[in-house]
Amino acid sequence: MLKNFTSLFPLWAVILSAIAYVYPEYFAPHQGLIVPFLSLIMLGMGVTLSVDSFLEVLKRPSVIFLGTVMKYTIMPLSAWLVCLVLRLPADLMTGVILLGCCPGGTASNVICYLAKGDVALSIVLTSVSTLLAFLATPFLTWVFIGQTVEVDVMGMLISVVNVVIVPVVLGLAISYFFEKQIRAVRDIFPAISAAAIVIIIAVIIGTNSANLKQSGSLVLLAVILHNGLGLAGGYLVAKALKLSETEARTLAIATGMQNSGLSVALAIKHFTAVAALPGAIFSIWHNLSGAFLAGHWSKTGVSDIDKKEKSEVPAKVGIYSKKLG
Template identity: 85%
Template sequence: MYQKILQKFTSLFPLWAVLLSAVAYVYPEYFALHQGLIVPFLSLIMLGMGITLSVDSFLAVLKRPSVVLLGTLMQYTIMPLAAWIVCLILKLPADLAAGVILLGCCPGGTASNVISYLAKADVALSIVLTSVSTLIAFLATPFLTWVFIGHTVEVDIMGMLVSVLNVVIVPVVLGLTINYFFEKRISAIREIFPAISAAAIVIIIAVIIGTNSANLGKSGPLVLLAVILHNGLGLAGGYGISKFLRLSETEARTIAIEVGMQNSGLSVALAVKHFTATAALPGAIFSIWHNLSGAFLAGHWSKQSVSDPDISKRPKKSGLYSKKLG
C-alpha cells in the first residue's frame, strides 16, 4: 500500500514543484534563508541514487565511450550555438547576450543527475557526462566564450572539481558501497528513495526561487523568454540528435537532460566576475527554469515505459554503438 502512495507522490512531483514555487515567490523570506540546504539535499539525493545503482551500471557506461564522447560534444556545441541563435533572434542587449552565451558555454549541472534519476534515464551515464564536461570546462568554457563573445574568462576548475567530488562522486560511491554490502537488507525500502529525491528537488527549487525572487521581478519577460528558448533548444537538440543517431531511448533521454541543464551557478559567478550584474541574470533565471522544465519532463518520461532493443543488434553507424552489459 505504501509503495503505491510513494509512487503516486513521486509521479506528481512537477505539481508539487509548481505549488511550492508559487509559495516561495509570494513569500520568499521563508525560503531564501535556507540556501544552506541546497548542497546537503543534493548530496542526500546522490546518496539515494548510489543505493539504487550498482557497479555494473558504471561498467556498462565505460563500455560505451563513444556515447560519452558524443554527449560531451553535444554539451559544448548545442548549448553555445543555441545561446547565440537566441541572442540574435531576440536582439538582446550586450550585457544580457553575454550572460546567455556564457551560460551556454558552461558544463552540465549536477541537477541533471537528479532529473535523469526521476525520468528513468541512465543515471550512471548522466553522472559520467557531468563529470567529464566539468573536467574539461577549464578549456572548453573560456575558449567557447572567446569564440562567441570575444572575451576570455577564467574558470576555477579545482573549485568545480571539488564541488562535483563532494556533491556527486562521494555520496554516489557511498551509496554504491551500501548497496553492495547490504543489498538484501535495503531491498525492502528501495522504493522510498525516488520519493525522497522528488521531495528534496522540490524544496531545492523553492529555495532557489525564494533566493532569486527579486531577480524574477525585475528581469522582465525578455530574459525569461531567452532562458526558456535556450533550455528548450538544448533539451530538444540533445534528444533529437541522439534519436537521429539511433541511440537508445534511455541514452537519448539522458543526453537531452544533460545537454539542456547547465551549471548555472558557475555562469552567475563568471558573469559577475568578468562582465556585469546584469549579465548574471540569465544564469540566475536559468537555475530556476531548468529545474522546473526538468521536473515536468521527468514527470512525463517517468510515466512512459522504456523498452530499448539490444544495441548489439542494431546496424552500426559511425562506431557509436557497443554492446550493453546485462
C-alpha cells in the first residue's frame, strides 16, 4: 500500500496541484508548512540512510568526486543558460538558478533503482551533495544572480543548515542508535516524504495560481530544458570519461534530479513566492521524466553493455598496436 502511494507520487502531485490551482484559497494561506515539512523529509532521508552508505565514499572517491562536481557545475550552468535563452524575468530567473544550485533529491535514489543503476552510489552522491549544500547552494546562487538580485548568503547558509543538515544528521543518529526499532518502520518514511512534498507543491501552486495563468507555460519550458540538460550532461560526461553504463546512468540521474523542495523553501524565505514556482513545477516534472527514463533503461540490461564496453577496450588496443606495428 505504502509502496504504491510512493510510486504514484507524480500522479498525486498532479491531482493535488490541479485542485490547488482551481481552489487556491485552501492552500495559499499555509506557506508556514513548507519549511517544517521539508525538515521532515530530510529527517526521513537521514533515517533511511546508514553510516555504511557514507563509508562507500572511501571505496570510490574518484566517482563520488566527479558526481559531486557535475552536480554543482552542470545544473547551475544549465539553469543560467536556460534563463538567458528564454529571457526569464528576474523572479523566475532567481527561482530557476536557485533550483540549479541545490543538492540532489532523494527521488533520484528510487529512479536509479528502477533504471538499474548503482543505488549505493546514488545514495552516497545524494548524501554528499546534501552535506555540501550549506556552502555550495548559497555561494553558487550568489555567483550566478548576485549581480541581479540581492542574495543573503549568510542567511541562506543558516537556513540550509537548519532545514537540511540538522535533520539529516539527526535522522542518521536515530538510525544508528535505534537501528532495530527503525528497521520495522523504515518503509514508512518514503511515503511520508512523498506526502509532504505533494503538500508543499500544492501550497506553492495555490500561492502562485494567478502567476501560473500568465507564465505557467514559460516556467514549464524552463524546467523541462533544465532537467533535460542535467540528465543528458551527466550521462554524456560520464561516457566521455569511459565510465561504465551503470555508473553513467547513475550519474545522469544524480545530476539531473534536484532537491526541489529545498529550492522552494529557500525561495519563500529569502526571495519571493514567484521564485518558488520553478521548484514546485520541477518537483512534478523530474519525477515524470525520471520515471520515463527508468522505464526505458530498465528494458536494457546494463551487464551486457558493461561487458561489451570492457571487451572493446583490449580489442581496440590490439587494432591500434597492429597499425603502429
